[in-house]
Amino acid sequence: MVPMPPSAKRPAGTAGPFTPRDFQLVLLRRMADHNPDLVEDARRGLGASLADMREANKRWQAMLRSPRARAAASRYRSVLGPPESVTARTIGDLECEARQWPLSLWPDLRFEVLVAPNGVVWNEWLVRAPGAPAPELHTLDDLTPWSCVVDEAARAFAPARPLEGTAPTRWGLAFTAPDADGVRRKVAAEFTWGLLQRTAVGG
Template sequence: MMAGTSGPQGSPGPLGPREFQLVLLRRLADFQPDLAQDARISMGVSLTAMRDVNRRWQAMVRSPRARGAAERYLSVLGPPESVVRRQIGDLECEALLWPVPLWPDLRFEAMRGPDGRVWNEWLVRAPGAPGPVLETADDLRPWSATVDEVARAFGPVRMRDSGTPHRSRLEVTLPGGERRVAEFTWGLLDGLSAARPEGEAP
């Protein structure tokens, strides 16, 4: 049985950092099922357990008594490893960063605005950790890079509507001028797709 999922008499225990990784994996599995399965197995977790954790997470998020996103992450993940102040336009925001053991070189980042609300949540490279070398389309392998890293390597870029929570799409310029769309889940690269006109079905 996965540690942290059961309390006294077999009742579900509180969700914690380990369970939150399964929440990330459940969404990542929609687009990279083999990678997500390998990660889940490396944690010693069954598919049923992962689904149960995700069900409990969704119930927490959708509850009429649900706390704000920042409070929810603090209750599940504990105090952040670091809090970094960032200026976004005219707004001074806070980036709350937590370690993610599945990806030691990444951190889960929740961007909290002046009103206390979280307006962005995704995986980013850990401060000081070396990022990938991104020079060609072949370097854009699933789970190899974050949104910011791809944007810096293949500009100019343009954000495309994803229409799905925790899903990002970034139109990038590859060497030679070809335009493609980099697809991300929780800020982690899934792969490339064709750069179709906005609104056109894939």
């Protein structure tokens, strides 16, 4: 995690543009239910208080619900700036554009938005940055919080079955993975904004 420069920090209660720092606080707010300690460390790395995180989430929700709300693709550009990369991508029979932005909290990841030709956003989540080393995922012990993104877990423990998320911005995967003794276990993994948060292990 790269600490935010002082110039990027805004005093609590000060209104202003919604910044990449604010957006990262929104991501953290969604992750706080599962991993409060990780979120607290990341929040402090951004130089933000709990009040800052609550305020950022409140402003984000207001932006989403406003009758004058921007389209999602435009909203991300206005908050995060021009994307670092824009790549044409084909998913099944569908053509789309993958737009990616770096975030200081997770330098090895990118926030990716998939945009249809008509401008509709199909998906928005964290993915591994191009060229960044992928985690080694072999057993249950490797599936620690924030260790991997959705597609990495799906590839490492194929075949994986999608599960319905428990809330917006959450995804689930069901698969089997070996424990430390090599016994294969049923796993339900939950992701928030594409980043692994927790696993539930069955027999």
